[in-house]
Amino acid sequence: MLWFVGLGISGFKSIPNEALDVLSKADIVYLEQFTSPIGKSDFVKIKNAVKGEFKPAKRWLVEDGNEILQNAKKKKVVLLSYGDPYIATTHIELRTRAIKEKIKTYSIHASSSLTSMIGECGLHFYKIGRIATIMSETKSLTTPYYLIYKNIIEGNHTVLLLEYNQDKDFFLDPKDALNALLETEKGQRRNVINLSTYVIVASRIGFKDQRIISGKISSLKKRDFGKPPHTVIVPGRLHFTESDALKILVECIDEPFDNSEKTKKISVQMMKKYVPMVREALEEVEPFYKDQKEFQVILENAELYILDAEKFLEDGQDEVAILSIGYADGLVDALRLAKGMDPKM
Numbered sequence: 232m233l234w235f236v237g238l239g240i241s242g243f244k245s246i247p248n249e250a251l252d253v254l255s256k257a258d259i260v261y262l263e264q265f266t267s268p269i270g271k272s273d274f275v276k277i278k279n280a281v282k283g284e285f286k287p288a289k290r291w292l293v294e295d296g297n298e299i300l301q302n303a304k305k306k307k308v309v310l311l312s313y314g315d316p317y318i319a320t321t322h323i324e325l326r327t328r329a330i331k332e333k334i335k336t337y338s339i340h341a342s343s344s345l346t347s348m349i350g351e352c353g354l355h356f357y358k359i360g361r362i363a364t365i366m367s368e369t370k371s372l373t374t375p376y377y378l379i380y381k382n383i384i385e386g387n388h389t390v391l392l393l394e395y396n397q398d399k400d401f402f403l404d405p406k407d408a409l410n411a412l413l414e415t416e417k418g419q420r421r422n423v424i425n426l427s428t429y430v431i432v433a434s435r436i437g438f439k440d441q442r443i444i445s446g447k448i449s450s451l452k453k454r455d456f457g458k459p460p461h462t463v464i465v466p467g468r469l470h471f472t473e474s475d476a477l478k479i480l481v482e483c484i485d486e487p488f489d490n491s492e493k494t495k496k497i498s499v500q501m502m503k504k505y506v507p508m509v510r511e512a513l514e515e516v517e518p519f520y521k522d523q524k525e526f527q528v529i530l531e532n533a534e535l536y537i538l539d540a541e542k543f544l545e546d547g548q549d550e551v552a553i554l555s556i557g558y559a560d561g562l563v564d565a566l567r568l569a570k571g572m573d574p575k576m
Contacts, residue, residue: 233303233329235316237341240437242273243280250311250339251280258283258306261299265290265397267313267344267460277311290397296325303334314343344436345390348462352431352443353476358467360387365408365463366394367401372415379412379465380423383494386468393461402459405432409448409463422494424448424465429488431464431481432456445477446484454484467491498549502540505556510537512563519570526566533562 234253239245246254254260260281262269269277278285292298293310302308316322316338329336349356360382363375375391382389393403412424426449434442434456442457466473468491477487495503513533520526536559543552567573 232307232335232337233299233326234307234309234337234339235322235326236309236311236339237315237343238269238277238311238313239341240314240344240347242270242438243276245341245437246277246280247339247341250341253309253337253339254280254311255282256307257281257309259286259302260284260309260311261286261288261293262311263288263290263293264313265293265395266319267395268397269313283307290321293325294321296328299325300329300332300334303329304332314345315340318343318345342437344460344462348390348433348436348464351436351441351480352433352445352464353480354388354464354466354473355470358387358470358473360385360389360467362390362392364392364394365403365411367403367407371418372411373419376412376415376419376421376423380421380494383423383465383467383491384496386491388467389465391463391465393459393463395460402461405456405461405463406452409451413448421497421500427493429466429485429490431466431477433462433464434458435460436462443481444484445481445487450484465490496549498553499544502544502552502556505560506537506540509533509556509560509563512567513537513559516563516566516570516572520566529562529566533559533566536562 234257236250236253239247254277260283262274262277262285264287288310299308299310310316310322310325312319312322317340326336346356349359361378363378365372365375379389391408393405393408395402409430413426416424427447429445430448430451431443431445432451435458440457444451444454444456466487469477469487469489474487477483513530517530520530536555540552540555540559543549543555
């Protein structure tokens with residue numbers, strides 16, 4: 232028998248009564264701390280609540296899972312974790328393996344800092360997009376960068392989980408994560424992250440010293456966020472009720488504003504660059520064909536393709552817009568080549 236039990240977000244005092252009963256009757260209780268740390272006093276209280284064998288579990292032990300599963304075939308085993316047990320994909324995978332091996336599994340859910348944090352910030356939970364993790368040793372943050380970009384374009388908020396290494400007692404500092412994203416922006420240049428980007432930093436959700444600060448990155452870089460763990464949220468399109476809630480529930484260094492206003496889709500960025508460029512090239516080549524009627528149809532088609540591209544983009548048909556400007560560009564290049572002009576100019 233294998234129980235997956237959540238601790239909740241406030242240490243020992245948030246453990247459900249049902250969970251305390253399970254802990255007292257278990258043969259073995261594994262306490263994993265690699266998803267989030269547990270304070271010393273809470274650690275002692277949990278240990279005292281266990282009547283059977285108590286084993287702190289390292290990441291490798293849970294990811295490997297063999298010891299836990301072998302014991303669960305003959306004994307009543309509990310895997311205890313911070314928050315809700317199924318926020319961690321490792322636990323879901325372990326439960327799946329247990330069921331395949333004919334081991335009975337049971338679950339006791341509890342509040343998660345991830346879900347609680349959204350409400351504590353005053354944000355709408357249904358507007359949370361894909362979640363990313365930022366690691367300290369990652370040379371490039373291209374993946375989380377483009378995830379933020381995609382979420383913002385869709386009007387969604389991005390939750391960025393910061394690295395926690397239990398063995399090294401290491402927590403990635405929010406300032407280091409933000410600086411790494413700023414460096415990534417220099418290479419990608421999609422106008423996703425800059426010093427004026429509005430960001431929320433949530434710290435120690437569920438504890439007495441919980442703290443949530445929001446503002447421009449330039450303002451947040453000057454602040455102390457207190458003890459870890461920390462989570463960073465990059466808002467997308469803020470509903471007015473979210474903005475109102477932020478100003479009341481959160482320490483706002485700067486007035487909340489919409490990050491989605493400054494970040495445009497790649498197709499829009501491309502069109503802003505290529506439409507003027509193709510039109511300028513067309514105007515440049517037109518005088519060379521003013522007396523050649525057989526080429527007027529080509530010139531007219533190039534102009535129509537440019538107009539179509541602008542209209543398609545306005546209607547939200549991005550792919551067709553890009554195709555249209557591509558056709559126009561091809562016609563103009565052909566006209567330039569026919570006159571011995573460099574098509575790239």
